[in-house]
Amino acid sequence: MTGVDQEKTGLGNYFIANYPPFSFWKADYVPDALAALNRPPVPGTPLGLYLHIPFCRKRCKFCYFRVYTDKNAKDVEVYLNAILKEVELLSQTACIDGRKLDYVYFGGGTPSYLSATQLRGLMERLKAIMPWDGAREIAFECEPGTLQQHKLQTLKELGVTRLSLGVENFKPEILQYNGRAHLEEEIHRAFGWARELGFDQINIDLIAGMVGEDWDNWRSCVQKTIALDPDSVTVYQMELPYNTVFSKELKELKVIGNDEPAHSIADWPTKRAWVRYAFDEFQKAGYDISSAYTVVKNKAKTQFVYRDALWRGADMFGTGVASFGHVNGVHVQNVDTWEAYVEKLNKGEIPLGRALPVTDHQRLVREMILQLKTGHLDRDYFQKKFGADILTEFADGYAKLESEGWLIVTPNGVELTPDGFLQIDRHLPAFFEPQHLSARYT
Numbered sequence: 001m002t003g004v005d006q007e008k009t010g011l012g013n014y015f016i017a018n019y020p021p022f023s024f025w026k027a028d029y030v031p032d033a034l035a036a037l038n039r040p041p042v043p044g045t046p047l048g049l050y051l052h053i054p055f056c057r058k059r060c061k062f063c064y065f066r067v068y069t070d071k072n073a074k075d076v077e078v079y080l081n082a083i084l085k086e087v088e089l090l091s092q093t094a095c096i097d098g099r100k101l102d103y104v105y106f107g108g109g110t111p112s113y114l115s116a117t118q119l120r121g122l123m124e125r126l127k128a129i130m131p132w133d134g135a136r137e138i139a140f141e142c143e144p145g146t147l148q149q150h151k152l153q154t155l156k157e158l159g160v161t162r163l164s165l166g167v168e169n170f171k172p173e174i175l176q177y178n179g180r181a182h183l184e185e186e187i188h189r190a191f192g193w194a195r196e197l198g199f200d201q202i203n204i205d206l207i208a209g210m211v212g213e214d215w216d217n218w219r220s221c222v223q224k225t226i227a228l229d230p231d232s233v234t235v236y237q238m239e240l241p242y243n244t245v246f247s248k249e250l251k252e253l254k255v256i257g258n259d260e261p262a263h264s265i266a267d268w269p270t271k272r273a274w275v276r277y278a279f280d281e282f283q284k285a286g287y288d289i290s291s292a293y294t295v296v297k298n299k300a301k302t303q304f305v306y307r308d309a310l311w312r313g314a315d316m317f318g319t320g321v322a323s324f325g326h327v328n329g330v331h332v333q334n335v336d337t338w339e340a341y342v343e344k345l346n347k348g349e350i351p352l353g354r355a356l357p358v359t360d361h362q363r364l365v366r367e368m369i370l371q372l373k374t375g376h377l378d379r380d381y382f383q384k385k386f387g388a389d390i391l392t393e394f395a396d397g398y399a400k401l402e403s404e405g406w407l408i409v410t411p412n413g414v415e416l417t418p419d420g421f422l423q424i425d426r427h428l429p430a431f432f433e434p435q436h437l438s439a440r441y442t
Contacts, residue, residue, distance in 0.1 A: 007268045014239040014268075016425045018324070018331065019366040019432070021441045025331055025356040033355035036328035037093040046102035046309050049130065051083060052320025054109040057146065061179040061211070061245035062238060066322035066336055067109045076114070079321075079338075080122050082345045084129065086319045089350050091130050095315070095328055101130060102314065103137040103305045110166075112142040116154040123158045137161050137305035144190040145182030152190075156197045162303075163194050164203040164234070170221050174212045179245065191228050201302055204230045208278065209238035209271040211246065212264065222278045226285045232296045232304075233287070235278050237271040242442065272422040279421070292373045292421050311370040313363060313385075322353075329363065331356040362433070364388055369428040372407075375421060377414040390414075397430040 041047070055076065056067045071079070090096075114122070132138060139162040140155055155163070169175055170184045194202050204225055208218065225233055240246050246265075266274070279289060287295035296302040310316060310326075318325025322336035335341050335353035344351035358366070364386045371377055382390045391398065391409060398414060401407050406420035406427055416424060429437060 014237070014425055016369065016428045016441070019369060020331075020356060020358070020362055020436050021439055022333075023440045023442055024436070025333060025354040027354050029330070029355035029357060030352045032357045033327065033330045033332045033352050034350070036330040036332075036357075037090070037095050037350070039094055039328060040097045041095050041099065041315060041328060045099075046314040047096070047099045048103040048105065048306065048309055048314055048316040049087070049101055049132070050105045050107060050306075050316055050318045050320075050323060050325065051087075051111075051126075052107060052109060052318070052323040053111040053114065054079070054321055055113040056108065056110045057113065057143070057181040058179055059245070061177075062207075062240065063179070064241040064244050065109065068338065076118065078342060080114075080118065082342050083320050084122070084125050085345045085348075086351060087126060087317070088129050089345075089348070090317045090319070101132045101135045103135055103139070103309055104132050105137075105306045106140045108141055110143045110146060111140055112146040112151065116148075116151045119151070120154055120158065132159065137303060139164060139306055141166060142190070143180075143182055145186040147186075147190040147193065149193045152193050152197055156199060160199065162201040162203060163199045164205060165190060165194070165230075166205050167225070168205060168207045169210050169213070169217075170224050171212075171217050174210050174217065177212050178210045188228075191230070201231045203232045203234060204228065205234045205236070206278070207236050207238050208274040209266040211238075213238075213266060213274075215274075218274045219277070222281050226281065229297075231298070231302050232290070232294060233278075233282060234294050235275055236293055237268070237275060238265065240265075268423070275422055276418075289375065289421065291375065292416075292424050311367065311374070313367050321351075329358050331358060360386065364390075365431055365433065368394070369431055372414065372416070372428065373424055375416040379411075379413040394431055401427055401430060 052066070054065070054067045055071055056069050059067060059069050068075075111119075126132075138158075138160045140160045141164045143166050152163075165187070167187050168178070168180060170187065172183055175182065175184075191202065191204075206221060206225060279295065282295040283289070287297055288299050290296045290299070290302075290304065291307070294304065315327050316325045317327070318332065318334065321334060321338055321341040323334045325332045332355045333353050334351045335344060340353070341351050364382065367385075368377065368382065368390055377390065379389065379391055382388055391413075398407065398409050401420070402409050405417055406424070407417060408415045420427075
């Protein structure tokens with residue numbers, strides 16, 4: 001593949017969320033996952049809970065998650081009962097061993113699709129099974145158009161600390177064409193209610209490079225976000241994973257490198273320029289860069305516990321259809337269809353679909369590449385935890401990336417350069433084990 005081809009926005013995953021790649025996770029390893037659930041944890045390992053709420057008003061054309069837009073109230077009840085049953089089964093496994101939840105994350109799909117009554121019933125029953133009173137973070141994803149003031153009040157009463165608003169863009173035409181269901185006025189209304197209710201942290205998500213985006217509108221989106229003054233902002237670069245509506249329409253999408261009309265998608269250099277502009281503007285407004293995708297208003301009080309715990313090797317129960325998790329050195333994923341998920345839980349079975357035992361070296365690589373996204377690696381951290389000197393063991397990879405200008409090696413670790421922040425995911429395979437280098441990521 002030529003350098004020009006690599007800079008086009010084509011099919012496939014750019015964002016690296018885990019290691020080893022998902023394509024190596026197999027159903028044959030499910031017995032290893034069950035064994036991991038039934039042994040005590042490594043002392044000192046935090047435990048988190050992820051809940052996948054797979055309902056949406058519309059399916060975003062760039063979404064590759066397991067979501068449903070055709071379920072009725074009875075279906076929702078069936079699913080919520082199933083996920084509660086899954087949490088109950090997991091709460092009885094030996095890997096709990098008295099641990100309290102460090103964080104809870106409601107993702108989707110659209111968790112805020114649920115009514116206030118449904119949310120209260122779900123959360124109160126969850127707390128009875130697996131209390132989260134001592135958790136450092138309760139994070140909740142929202143689609144602005146699904147929010148009402150009383151629903152936000154319910155979330156605040158039930159202990160949600162970080163509210164993440166999936167804004168993505170402000171322009172109605174772009175939102176509509178990309179499959180988003182909300183409108184700009186709903187963004188401002190929902191944000192205002194959330195601010196009035198005093199949530200500890202309000203995060204806004206943006207996507208650089210949605211189909212139809214151009215420079216003028218992107219500048220407007222950044223300035224409108226700054227005007228809202230959220231506690232943190234997450235900025236993703238648009239990609240085209242397999243199994244999305246856009247991946248099937250790729251031939252119809254014009255790949256561009258500058259301003260073009262609607263139904264075009266920016267190439268990677270353009271998207272990186274947009275993210276650079278956003279980060280520069282946020283920094284001028286008093287934000288600090290927290291990772292390759294996030295800026296925060298106040299580093300002292302603004303946290304991403306879910307992210308940081310996972311990137312430092314925490315265990316996590318990933319509950320819900322097709323959900324991912326990690327327990328006692330084994331990556332796990334649930335079965336990926338509604339029918340199989342509900343059926344297994346009706347039988348009283350933990351609904352695992354595939355898994356992968358991870359070696360000590362792979363755990364080291366995983367933590368190292370994920371933490372590199374924060375812009376900084378602490379040499380001593382890896383020496384103490386893994387007994388490994390990352391600057392020696394991965395010297396060739398770091399030397400290559402340093403020579404290309406993506407990072408700087410220091411006596412104490414590694415620091416990303418500004419250019420490195422914009423495209424670190426692209427360079428993480430430099431540290432993959434040989435058998436994973438040419439494999440499909442998912």
